[in-house]
Amino acid sequence: MRINKLLSNLGYCSRRETNRLIEENRITVNGVLCKCGQWVEEDDIILIDNKSIPIKDKVYIALNKPVGVTCTAAKEVEDNIINFMNYPEYIFPVGRLDKASQGLILMTNDGELSNKILESENEHxxxxxxxxxxxxxxxxxxxxxxxxxxxxxxxxxxxxxxxxxxxxxxxxxxxxxxxxxxxxxxxxxxxxxxxxxxxMNIKIDGIEIGKWRNLTGDEVLQLRNE
CATH class of the missing domain: 3.30.70.1560 (Alpha-L RNA-binding motif)
Known part of the structure; x- marks a missing residue:
């Protein structure tokens, strides 16, 4: 897969942030500087700042988004959902909920599960x-x-x-x-x-507007299996 997708799936950083790291010559693949959009294999040696990619714990959050917050991780958007939550780890929204709407949005650093939820053919x-x-x-x-x-x-x-x-x-x-x-x-x-x-199986019940909670292990397992 492309290096951008890999780092997103691993919960390290966004695909856009990956491009920034590449442009700053901070990522190497098998000892060679990485290029934007480069394809990588599972057995490739990928280093960031000469260090192996850290394994991060997966984060799964249910947020009750208020009206006026934009569902994007783009830093140039002032009212983006990342700034609103001010969460200490890298996370991103699973899909969108328009700025004028409120309610449930899932936040995670698990790119693989996010892709599965958003896949149109799955009809979730x-x-x-x-x-x-x-x-x-x-x-x-x-x-x-x-x-x-x-x-x-x-x-x-x-x-x-x-x-x-x-x-x-x-x-x-x-x-x-x-x-x-x-x-x-x-x-x-x-x-x-x-x-x-x-x-899917996640309801907004009990989450006040602007607040969030961590998903349970059983909830995450059901999301994976649906």
Whole structure:
């Protein structure tokens, strides 16, 4: 695999940070300075600052993200999720939750598990609570559940459950950019509140907005096995 992916999977640093280390001539592969995007093998001797890559403990966190925090590790984005958490170890968000939305986001340094969760073909469930700007009827729920064409792509069928005249829950198995907002807009509605309440087997229950908790060993095992 590429050196960037390897260091991310090992929880050492981000792919972008790997490029910075390479540009600073701080990484060698089998005694030769590494190049950006270089492919490496398992038996290669990879050194950073002339030292072996440290083995770091894996971190798995469930965060209740507030509105206004951007799900990126990019340092140039002032309101990024890394600055918000101020966590002492290198971690990154698993996927995205747009800035105007709140709710569950998983944070980890396990690139391999992150890739597995995000793989579209795996159709992992994510559940949201959605409040619209006005009440909706049964035809809206039926239309949403069958899939909606947005930007030339028809979304996968999904599950909806009415909570009140203007609020519903929705379970998606894909993650298009601002998917729920765009789906609702196709029917003439505007999303006022969007909260993610579940990712696969992990629920937001008991986590206050802006707070987080470590996942249990059983939760991580189930994430791996789904």
């Amino acid at each position: 469930e994510k559940e949201y609570m959605v409040t619209l700007n006005k009440s909706f009827d049964d035809s809206f729920m039926e239309g949403m559940s069958k899939g909606v064409e947005i930007s030339g792509i028809k979304t996968r069928p999904c599950k909806l459950n009415r909570i009140s005249e203007d609020t519903f829950t929705i379970i998606l198995t894909q993650g298009l950019n601002k998917q729920i907002r765009r789906m609702s807009k196709a029917f003439g509605y505007t999303v006022e509140i969007l909260e993610r309440i579940r990712i």
